[in-house]
Amino acid sequence: MSTAVEARGPGRPRCEGTKQAILRAAYDLLEEGGIAAFTIEAVAQRSGAAKTTIYRWWPNKGALAIESFLQVVEKQNPFPQSASAIADLKTQLRGVARLFRGRVGQLVSSIMVEAQTDPETRRAFVDGYLNPRRAAARKVFERGIASGELRAGLDFDLACDALYGAIYMRLLLRHGGLGDAAVDLLAETVLDGLRPRPAP
Amino acid sequence: MSTAVEARGPGRPRCEGTKQAILRAAYDLLEEGGIAAFTIEAVAQRSGAAKTTIYRWWPNKGALAIESFLQVVEKQNPFPQSASAIADLKTQLRGVARLFRGRVGQLVSSIMVEAQTDPETRRAFVDGYLNPRRAAARKVFERGIASGELRAGLDFDLACDALYGAIYMRLLLRHGGLGDAAVDLLAETVLDGLRPRPAP
Amino acid sequence: MSTAVEARGPGRPRCEGTKQAILRAAYDLLEEGGIAAFTIEAVAQRSGAAKTTIYRWWPNKGALAIESFLQVVEKQNPFPQSASAIADLKTQLRGVARLFRGRVGQLVSSIMVEAQTDPETRRAFVDGYLNPRRAAARKVFERGIASGELRAGLDFDLACDALYGAIYMRLLLRHGGLGDAAVDLLAETVLDGLRPRPAP
Amino acid sequence: MSTAVEARGPGRPRCEGTKQAILRAAYDLLEEGGIAAFTIEAVAQRSGAAKTTIYRWWPNKGALAIESFLQVVEKQNPFPQSASAIADLKTQLRGVARLFRGRVGQLVSSIMVEAQTDPETRRAFVDGYLNPRRAAARKVFERGIASGELRAGLDFDLACDALYGAIYMRLLLRHGGLGDAAVDLLAETVLDGLRPRPAP
DNA sequence: CGCTAAACGAGACGGTACGTCGAGTCTTACT
DNA sequence: AGTAAGACTCGACGTACCGTCTCGTTTAGCG
Numbered sequence: 001m002s003t004a005v006e007a008r009g010p011g012r013p014r015c016e017g018t019k020q021a022i023l024r025a026a027y028d029l030l031e032e033g034g035i036a037a038f039t040i041e042a043v044a045q046r047s048g049a050a051k052t053t054i055y056r057w058w059p060n061k062g063a064l065a066i067e068s069f070l071q072v073v074e075k076q077n078p079f080p081q082s083a084s085a086i087a088d089l090k091t092q093l094r095g096v097a098r099l100f101r102g103r104v105g106q107l108v109s110s111i112m113v114e115a116q117t118d119p120e121t122r123r124a125f126v127d128g129y130l131n132p133r134r135a136a137a138r139k140v141f142e143r144g145i146a147s148g149e150l151r152a153g154l155d156f157d158l159a160c161d162a163l164y165g166a167i168y169m170r171l172l173l174r175h176g177g178l179g180d181a182a183v184d185l186l187a188e189t190v191l192d193g194l195r196p197r198p199a200p
Numbered sequence: 201m202s203t204a205v206e207a208r209g210p211g212r213p214r215c216e217g218t219k220q221a222i223l224r225a226a227y228d229l230l231e232e233g234g235i236a237a238f239t240i241e242a243v244a245q246r247s248g249a250a251k252t253t254i255y256r257w258w259p260n261k262g263a264l265a266i267e268s269f270l271q272v273v274e275k276q277n278p279f280p281q282s283a284s285a286i287a288d289l290k291t292q293l294r295g296v297a298r299l300f301r302g303r304v305g306q307l308v309s310s311i312m313v314e315a316q317t318d319p320e321t322r323r324a325f326v327d328g329y330l331n332p333r334r335a336a337a338r339k340v341f342e343r344g345i346a347s348g349e350l351r352a353g354l355d356f357d358l359a360c361d362a363l364y365g366a367i368y369m370r371l372l373l374r375h376g377g378l379g380d381a382a383v384d385l386l387a388e389t390v391l392d393g394l395r396p397r398p399a400p
Numbered sequence: 401m402s403t404a405v406e407a408r409g410p411g412r413p414r415c416e417g418t419k420q421a422i423l424r425a426a427y428d429l430l431e432e433g434g435i436a437a438f439t440i441e442a443v444a445q446r447s448g449a450a451k452t453t454i455y456r457w458w459p460n461k462g463a464l465a466i467e468s469f470l471q472v473v474e475k476q477n478p479f480p481q482s483a484s485a486i487a488d489l490k491t492q493l494r495g496v497a498r499l500f501r502g503r504v505g506q507l508v509s510s511i512m513v514e515a516q517t518d519p520e521t522r523r524a525f526v527d528g529y530l531n532p533r534r535a536a537a538r539k540v541f542e543r544g545i546a547s548g549e550l551r552a553g554l555d556f557d558l559a560c561d562a563l564y565g566a567i568y569m570r571l572l573l574r575h576g577g578l579g580d581a582a583v584d585l586l587a588e589t590v591l592d593g594l595r596p597r598p599a600p
Numbered sequence: 601m602s603t604a605v606e607a608r609g610p611g612r613p614r615c616e617g618t619k620q621a622i623l624r625a626a627y628d629l630l631e632e633g634g635i636a637a638f639t640i641e642a643v644a645q646r647s648g649a650a651k652t653t654i655y656r657w658w659p660n661k662g663a664l665a666i667e668s669f670l671q672v673v674e675k676q677n678p679f680p681q682s683a684s685a686i687a688d689l690k691t692q693l694r695g696v697a698r699l700f701r702g703r704v705g706q707l708v709s710s711i712m713v714e715a716q717t718d719p720e721t722r723r724a725f726v727d728g729y730l731n732p733r734r735a736a737a738r739k740v741f742e743r744g745i746a747s748g749e750l751r752a753g754l755d756f757d758l759a760c761d762a763l764y765g766a767i768y769m770r771l772l773l774r775h776g777g778l779g780d781a782a783v784d785l786l787a788e789t790v791l792d793g794l795r796p797r798p799a800p
Numbered sequence: 801c802g803c804t805a806a807a808c809g810a811g812a813c814g815g816t817a818c819g820t821c822g823a824g825t826c827t828t829a830c831t
Numbered sequence: 832a833g834t835a836a837g838a839c840t841c842g843a844c845g846t847a848c849c850g851t852c853t854c855g856t857t858t859a860g861c862g
Contacts, residue, residue, distance in 0.1 A: 011806025012858040018808075036317050041848055050809045055850070112372055113313045117236050126375045151396035157376055158366065158386045159394055165365030166358065172312055172368075175326045176357055186358045193393020194359055196351040211836035212827040218839075241817055250840045255819070415833070436717050441822060450835045455824070512772055513713045517636050526775045551796035557776055558766065558786045559794055565765030566758065568772075572712055575726045576757055586758045593793020594759055596751040611811035612853040618813075641843055650814040655845070 014057075021047040022054055026068035031103045035110035038065060062114040062121025069107045070128050076104075079136045085144030090187045092137070093163060097178040100171045109172055134160055162190050214257075221247040222254055226268035231303045235310035238265060262314040262321025269307050270328050276304075279336045285344030290387045292337070293363060297378040300371045309372055334360055362390050421447040422454055426468035431503045435510035438465060462514040462521025469507045470528050479536045485544030490587045492537070493563060497578040500571045509572055534560055562590050614657075621647040622654055626668035631703045635710035638665060662714040662721025669707045670728050676704075679736045685744030690787045692737070693763060697778040700771045709772055734760055762790050 025047035029038050040061060044051045058064040076099065080091045100108065115122035137160055144150035166186055170176045225247035229238050240261060244251045258264040276299065280291045300308065315322035337360055344350035366386055370376045425447035429438050440461060444451045458464040480491045500508065515522035537560055544550035566586055570576045625647035629638050640661060644651045658664040676699065680691045700708065715722035737760055744750035766786055770776045 011804080011860080013807080013860095015807065015858090034316065039848065040850085048809090050811085051850080052810085052852090053808055056807080060850095109316050113316050116234065116309050116313050116372065122374060126373055130373060130375060148396065150394050151392075154394055155385050155389055158382065158389045161366035161369055161376060162362040162386065162390050165367070165369035166361035167365070168372075169361055169365035169368045172316065172372075173326055173330060174322060175330060176361060182358065185355050186362065189355055189358045190362050190390060191394045192351075193395070194350050194354055194391045195393075196348065197397065209836075210829050210834095212838045214838065215827090239817065240819085248840090250842095251819080252821090252841085253839060256838075260819095418834075434716065439822065440824080444835095448835085450837085451824080452826090452836085453834055456833080461823090509716050513716050516634065516709050516713045516772065522774060526773055530773060530775060548796065550794050551792075554794055555785050555789055558782065558789045561766035561769055561776060562762040562786065562790050565767070565769035566761035567765070568769045569761055569765035572716065572768075572772075573726055573730060574722060575730060576761060582758065585755050586762065589755055589758045590762050590790060591794045592751075593795070594750050594754055594791045595793070596748065597797065609811090610809060610855055612813080614812065615853090639843065640845085644814095648814085651845080652815080652847090653813060656812075660845095 018047070018049050018053060019057065022049050022057075022064070023068040023071055025049075026064050027072055027107075030065060030068065030107050030110050034106050035113045038110060040064075060118060060120075062111070062118040063124065065107075065111050065114055066121055066124040066128060069111055073104060073107070073129070079140060085140050085147060085149050086187075086191065088140050089137070089144070089163075090184060092140070093167070093187055094180050094183050096164070097167055097180070097183045100167060101178050105171050108168075112168075112172065159190070163187065218247070218249050218253060219257070222249050222257075222264070223268040223271055225249075226264050227272055227307075230265060230268065230307050230310050234306050235265075235313045238310060240264075260318060260320075262311070262318040263324065265307075265311050265314055266321055266324040266328060269311055273304060273307070273329070279340060285340050285347060285349050286387075286391065288340050289337070289344070289363075290384060292340070293367070293387055294380050294383050296364070297367055297380070297383045300367060301378050305371050308368075312368075312372065359390070363387065418447070418449050418453060419457065422449050422457075422464070423468040423471055425449075426464050427472055427507075430465060430468065430507050430510050434506050435513045438510060440464075459520070460518060462511070462518040463524065465507075465511050465514055466521055466524040466528060469511055473504060473507070473529070479540060485540050485547060485549050486587075486591065488540050489537070489544070489563075490584060492540070493567070493587055494580050494583050496564070497567055497580070497583045500567060501578045505571050505578075508568075512568075512572065559590070563587065618647070618649050618653060619657070622649050622657075622664070623668040623671055625649075626664050627672055627707075630665060630668065630707050630710050634706050635665075635713045638710060640664075660718060660720075662711070662718040663724065665707075665711050665714055666721055666724040666728060669711055673704060673707070673729070679740060685740050685747060685749050686787075686791065688740050689737070689744070689763075690784060692740070693767070693787055694780050694783050696764070697767055697780070697783045700767060701778050705771050705778075708768075712768075712772065759790070763787065 022043060025043045026038065029042055029046065038061065040051055040054055043049075043064070044054055054064065058067065080088045082088050082091075099105065111121065111125050115125055134157075138156055141150060141154075141156050141159070145152055145154075163186065167178065167183070170178055176182065222243060225243045226238065229242055229246065238261065240251060240254055243249075243264065244254055254264065258267065280288045282288050282291075299305065311321065311325050315325055334357075338356055341350060341354070341356050341359070345352055345354075363386065367378065367383070370378055376382065422443060425443045426438065429442055429446065438461065440451055440454055443449075443464065444454060454464065458467065480488045482488050482491075499505065511521065511525050515525055534557075538556050541550060541554075541556050541559070545552055545554075563586065567578065567583070570578055576582065622643060625643045626638065629642055629646065638661065640651060640654055643649075643664065644654055654664065658667065680688045682688050682691075699705065711721065711725050715725055734757075738756055741750060741754070741756050741759070745752055745754075763786065767778065767783070770778055776782065
């Protein structure tokens with residue numbers, strides 16, 4: 001496995017160009033028109049591939065959407081790494097919100113739509129996008145606890161959802177802004193808690 | 201308003217039975233099969249109404265989904281009213297999560313799907329469901345601030361989204377539970393904040 | 401009948417204006433767009449009458465079409481009355497062809513379409529339009545036989561259909577013209593027969 | 601043409617079985633219920649084909665009706681070929697009338713209905729059915745003129761319409777019979793003309 | 801170098817749902 | 832009772848995608 005070249009049977013190998021064209025077309029369609037414009041038929045037409053070819057490699061719309069999304073998004077928005085965990089958290093939160101305000105927001109909401117129908121898509125999104133980012137966030141949290149910036153007992157999962165859930169909710173329902181100021185205020189609100197603090 | 205008979209023009213009045221049958225069928229379909237099963241054709245068939253009749257009164261699937269949802273849900277889950285604002289908040293949060301775990305969750309996620317395609321549906325959901333509940337929540341927050349249970353300067357909108365956003369996110373992505381314990385912990389986390397507290 | 405007022409039961413009498421408006425609208429629609437544009441809905445809209453009112457007085461589209469047609473056409477194209485029966489026949493044939501080239505052709509073909517679906521319409525057309533004209537034609541034929549212009553033994557019905565059938569066929573299939581010259585030639589052809597004539 | 605294999609582009613070839621099933625269903629429906637029963641929906645259902653497939657190959661009802669009609673009727677009723685042109689004419693006329701009395705009559709009248717709405721159908725009927733038969737009839741006429749059975753100067757088109765027009769008219773309006781006797785008399789009437797003949 | 805086998809394009813096919821139109825029936829208020 | 836208004840059921844329209852299928856063509860590795 002280590003040295004062996006990928007074992008391959010006979011027959012024509014998969015055409016990488018076609019694959020990329022399909023993923024690219026899928027991404028573009030999602031970005032341009034959201035889930036409504038994202039049609040296998042349209043992907044085929046735009047990519048120049050045959051519908052058959054698409055169905056050969058992706059079992060359904062969700063799988064294709066996810067893969068086209070992940071491929072582009074995977075390298076984006078790495079967690080910053082500064083002296084202050086809290087600062088890093090805020091920076092990252094701002095980054096996510098900025099992406100969600102732009103084209104990535106369209107992609108994410110589309111995939112979440114697809115995920116409501118197709119459990120496989122949901123799982124793929126959670127495993128391929130959400131959880132890796134949460135794992136990275138967890139690191140920051142732990143760093144913050146170690147440094148004393150964050151309190152020790154906090155429940156990471158719920159803290160994370162409180163921060164990100166607000167952003168996801170606003171992405172989907174647009175009842176509130178996703179600007180830097182709003183996100184900073186969100187971070188402060190959750191960091192400080194809702195209860196009054198005794199004067200130090 | 202009190203004495204005036206509802207002014208009505210000529211023509212056969214709208215058949216209330218049909219309207220209710222349609223709304224009922226729409227609700228049932230959404231509950232049973234989610235957005236995938238929610239088809240105008242299916243609603244027509246199940247309700248016994250003609251497709252034309254449905255299109256006469258609702259411009260699209262979203263409008264029908266929303267109305268059927270609101271009609272059923274409107275009387276549910278009134279905000280509790282106890283001595284403690286915080287306790288009320290927690291109770292209400294638990295209630296929402298409980299609903300989301302059940303059939304209402306199916307409805308809400310379906311409508312949010314529809315809302316991603318149709319802005320009118322999004323607006324209807326926000327105005328007809330979300331905002332009224334937020335307004336009620338705001339009252340509780342204000343009560344809490346007045347009583348000293350909550351700190352004075354907090355941003356209500358973001359606090360609210362931190363609490364509810366986590367629940368919505370979990371409804372849609374199912375990466376975390378919505379049980380009473382989880383929700384209680386969420387409330388505690390957001391109430392107490394993430395920063396360490398100086399010992400009193 | 402002369403002095404007596406039309407005996408009438410209780411209730412509001414039929415509104416003659418409405419009836420005329422309906423017939424007029426029906427006629428206009430038929431003339432403008434043929435059978436495709438002739439819709440009860442359209443008649444109602446254009447005439448300002450309610451669909452119910454139309455259905456009260458006419459059992460179906462065909463009946464309305466026929467009546468609106470007959471009312472207008474009834475007074476047209478009376479058989480000429482000259483010294484020569486053959487000349488009268490030719491004149492009349494020209495007249496029919498001229499009408500068929502124009503708006504009446506649209507009406508007649510539309511009604512014949514309707515007649516293929518609704519036997520009542522067929523009967524109404526035959527009894528109300530075709531047969532009266534054939535009866536008038538028969539008079540001419542008989543005059544011609546009496547005067548020696550036409551031969552004695554001829555079968556009136558078939559002679560008539562040979563003359564008019566060609567015109568109806570061309571109205572419907574448009575494979576040949578309906579100009580005066582063509583019609584004259586038709587008359588001559590049928591009058592003279594296809595067999596060679598011994599020189600007088 | 602003789603040796604060349606039918607050139608064919610890429611893609612799955614058209615399924616001949618489906619095509620035939622559709623044409624057959626169309627024919628049967630027309631025959632059974634006339635134009636009223638002839639619905640794309642019904643054709644699809646009866647043939648087992650999808651509506652889409654029908655629309656892929658035929659632009660509208662008329663085109664399908666025509667093709668299903670021609671395919672069946674094309675091989676019927678070839679012009680007879682005896683010593684006497686007049687006898688052949690009569691035989692053929694009888695044949696047409698016999699067909700029109702039966703199922704073909706239903707088909708023809710249905711197509712003529714469709715033709716009143718759709719010019720393409722009219723043209724297809726005239727070119728695909730009427731004109732070929734007229735061309736064959738012309739041959740007979742010419743033979744008759746050559747043999748002296750028919751007079752030399754006659755206008756073929758109008759003579760033809762006089763003979764066939766009567767039959768078409770009776771098909772559509774049913775105001776007269778189409779039995780053998782009637783048709784024979786029709787032929788005699790047109791052959792002999794309406795004017796008295798000088799004794800030979 | 802030819803054989804085998806998979807990838808690929810093209811596009812036909814059976815379906816499901818869409819949103820619209822018109823037919824014909826009905827229920828109501830007004831005259 | 833006649834009429835306008837308009838709600839209602841029903842059936843068909845023509846369209847868009849779905850996911851599957853059957854072709855002919857291409858592109859590799861293996862014998």
